[in-house]
Amino acid sequence: MQKARIVSLATAVPPHVISQADAASFATSAFGGRFEGFEQVAGVFMTSGIRRRRAVRPLEWYLQPLGWPERSEAYVDGACRLFTDAARRALDTAGLRPSEIDTIVTVSSTGITTPSIEARVAGEMGFSANVERVPVFGLGCAGGVSGLSIAARLAQSRPGSNVLLVAVETCTLSFRADQLTKANVVATALFADGAAALVLRAEEGGLAEVEATAQHTWPDTLDIMGWSVDAEGLGVIFDRSIPPFAEEHFGAAARAILARSGLSLADIDRFVCHPGGAKVVTALERALALPQGLLADERAVLEEYGNMSAPTVFFVLERALATGLPQRTLMTAMGPGFSAATATLLAA
Template sequence: MISKIISTSTATPEYRYNSGEIIEHIKKWVKNQPESYQKKVVKIFEGAQIDQKYSILPIEKIFSPMTFEEKNNHYINAVIDLGAKVLDDALKKADLEAKDIDYIITTSCTGYMIPSFDAYLINGFNFKQDIQRLPVTEMGCAGGAAGLIYADHFLKAYPYKNVAVISVEIPSITFQYNDFSIDNVVGSAVFADGAACAILGPTTKFAPEIIDTQMHHFSNTTDILGFNLTNSGFKVVLSEKVPDKIIEYFENTMVPFLARNNLAIKDVNNLIFHPGGKRITLMIQDFMNEFGKELTESKEIMRLYGNMSSATVLFILDRFLNKNIRPDDYGLILGFGPGFAAQSLLLRWH
């Protein structure tokens, strides 16, 4: 049997707010700022093209002062709860039990805990005691794609084993109440909470196989994307250079990646791209228009959920696993994250 992506699952926390509700709270937050600044902030939220977002806390709590300790305690409780939900669902879809999993990979960059949340899942699900663990904590939005790459590497060495990749992100608690910088505004306009899981292993079912993977590091770009750790929690860093770096990747790195598999962009029908934000999505779509390709699912996930960091690409992948894909169709997973780095996976359905 060939190792494939057997199942996926997604989950969101209990609180859901539409863009209008969020903007009303933003207006209250900036009411004592200069009028020109208030208009700019509202314009950023209106232009994000996100209809709704989910959060682990009521919106009144999000837009209030919280200590780092308080935020992080909320994070710990939420990642364990949401991680358990998506893992349980994905196992059921794959017709597997926890004892069947040999390797657990978890990705999360929006809080801090030792031990990482995989340890709690291992106890809660009674995994076997010799299970291998890999918590991925500093790869940001690229974490979900990177987790799949690490799973693929493991399965190439141990083709009859099973892997669970679990991504849980709680960006809502990274909002800085006393920080009126544009980075903080853009981060709160774009990011949202969510969780997803993928199970990989040997199967005869029709599913995507990972054909090839690639990690690409952009030299001297550590300052363009990430978090700074402050006394009030994680402070987002978002440089205007990010979109240009992404387009640079498409032109100089993705094309050769496909070429080494005797493919071109025109041959790939299923694009599973992390959308990032409006500007990034538009730039990628402009590039793809030349080849008649659409980022339909990426745009839709962004519109309905926002940017859930490492979990986002798994949300998009879940959509494709529930579509009628033609046999031998190719797919391309792409995620970007701090470093600055890009993670790519080539899939083939069969």
């Protein structure tokens, strides 16, 4: 059976740019003098590896009293704009009209809307009335790689059909001035907004072949990452430090995943990882026994765009494609569960 191939990839970011210095000032205004432990954790703004980020709303908007209605309205508006921007670019690159898309996989975990995002933009985009919609929620930062797995299997099951994958996240809408916690300050230092879109089709050609995909979930790790939900909106859960966990456990999981496909780390020519933060990138290098500093594209994306959750790994892949993929690439991302998602890509 013909494997699915990535035909095109495009990224999009919202218009509002937030420098890390301004974000630090914002956090001082929001938490300083109210949160006793703020000074001890505030250094994360300088050690995060981030220089600037993009947001669906200007910085001053986040200082207002905000609840579910305001955040939900911003999510629908921002996510729809990012979806259409990224999707149009991916379709243009693939030489396709929106009406030629057979299936849409939409990955998003930073807001809730029914109908889902792809339905809300269907008329504006010009999607067929017969298009199949597959909205995916709850995978967090792992959603990009997991979404690629879903989209690839759907494309492979119907050779010649066109599958559009869009990962769109508005992480900044989780900024909470009312939550005086270390996790909330860290999230304020890391999170950003963005989207990525890919077209996949099971036929010859394209940018890369999706060789194999897999997931691994560690038991008893629900507390590592996730959302809490209350009247004010989504609140971040970071109850255990992710970098030490990744350094200790990710390497073994990656080796086991590759072994199921008859591969080893020695068969991987390049890694494309989700850069959750500077310490996470360093932890991944150690876990995979890579030379320190090898994940340069991950650090560059983190510096320029911050942690956009699910789409971020595709910003890294976009850079890797621009310079040319080697024979075999391993994409990785970790997310709530606590889980890891992987995909091996073969050069076209």
